[in-house]
Amino acid sequence: MSMALRPRRVRRGEYLVAAICVGMITIMIWPIVMSFLASIKPPDEASRPPPHYLPQSLSLENYRSILTYHAGLAVYVGNSLAVAGLTIVFCLVLSVPAGYGLARFDIPGKEVIFLILLASMMLPFQALLVPLYLLFSHIGLTASKLGLAILHTMLQLPFSIYLMRNSFEGIPKEMEEAAVVDGATSLFTLRRIFLPLVMPGMVTVALFAFITSWNEFLGALILMNDEKQFTVPIMMTGVSSGNFGSVNWGGLQASVIVSILPCLIIYLLLQRYYMTGLLSGAVK
């Protein structure tokens, strides 16, 4: 019997790696499991000290309460989806041509431009909020989903451009040259050759833009001063304040679970593209 047909012996090192992975996953999943367990307790049991890990009785009361919280969960989820959707569109519309240009054209000083772009990621976002608020209120973009989406795009754009540049650079130059010899214009090449090939990168940009926008709290808190425009993270702070300064743990954990779901679903659906997108350009 050939060596290839023999079952492979698992080495000790692989057990160690597996054990580390399981440990890390446990650390990461533990809070989510705790949140879920707390969310299905009756509200008074969820807030009762000392807390128990496992619910003594089951109840969907917390979920029912956030469904009808103030303007209603649907409004807040709708707002968050709208802002996240706009952020995705803005990020893609800006980062795809920027990445294409930085990867494929000989622009004078493009490396400096790229470095400045990346350097903007180092600035603490909180330091920018006050000037941004003043600017946005001056041009009427406060309390608007469009304004918040622009803010989220600003946060996400440097990373998106970095990702798209990598994606475009991962496409062999000969492929573009073949298209040039075949008489394709730059736009036709971008549409017919590049865009299908950088689709994993675009999916990754969209996914990150969605997660950033969906979870972003501080900018939304400062820009959105009308209750009907609130996004899910702001709703969650509202839900968490119980009577007389207490914390409504059950309601808070239910809204945590609800807010995780869209990210989780999108991540699982797009996982294949997302991994390829992150790696594109990294290895030849």
Added chain:
Amino acid sequence: MAHVELTDLSKTFGAFQALQDISLHIEKGEFCALLGPSGCGKSTLLRLIAGLEDVTSGEIRINGRDVTDMEPADRKIAMVFQSYALYPHMTVAENIAFSLEAAGMPKAPRLARAAEVAKTLQLDHLLNRRPALLSGGQRQRVAIGRALVRDPEVFLFDEPLSNLDAMLRVQMRMELSSLHHDLAATMIYVTHDQVEAMTMADRIVVMDQGRIRQIGAPMALYAHPADRFVAAFIGSPSMNFLPGTITGTGAQLTLDLGRAAKPFTLTPRGQSAAKGPADLGIRPEHATLTAPDATDATLPARIRLVERLGNQTLVHLETAAGPFTLQGPGDLPAKPGDQTALSFDPSRAHVFGPDGKAI
């Protein structure tokens, strides 16, 4: 009038001179190979002809038209790249029809034309496959199909066989040759493999360090290399060079290969010779083994290594003038350690002066 005319073509990248004063005329229907080592400028020259690089100075004419500043698509050329550059998300049919799509041809006629081209390349059963599902040879054929569909005046090939394994390379070499024969198209073929150039080309342009060293038919280059570089590059195994001194000039040259060797006399072919140092060039297949005391023995030698290839034998020898490789028949009696002598045929020997030029 030549079909492709290159006149005083130069190309610089910053301070680096990639090509210098290249002038070359390629006739209609000719298969011209640009041959040279890596970095000699052959691919750059092809890219200038294709229009993928700008010319620094000089002129390119195709079929009488000055195309020097023309866009690649307007030059009526097609190019096959080393990596094939197939579009991985498109089917074979879409890949072949891409240039027609870019030109705005409606879907039905362009796919019909692609199918027609695919048939000539025996790709018709693979039209709906993606490149990832094709073998190396099939991918190569799709790349050729993409060139064929444009009906170009000139085909440009940039080392198209270098990614294939040895057997497939031989097969594709024959396919390309028969394609050239069938189409009678002008083809310019870049390669660093002298076997490809020798077997396929009507004419070979040997390049080195951005300049043309020699242009000629394959056998002319083999028999009469203009200099030491061409002599070393054409032929496999490579020519042997033995350092010596010219002691007699005139109608017959006499070459002294050192104390151990007998003086060697031959008729000069190239530039006039002066007394002084020179190299004797002997191809491995133009030397024979003989007894050390035989009358035709020129240079005593000791056998270091014997490689039996079946139809031929390669014998690696040590001589007072340096190492020497000899190619003989498969059953050549030779074994490592044997003391022997080399005999050279003067009519097939070459002499190169101190400047490397043939004498």
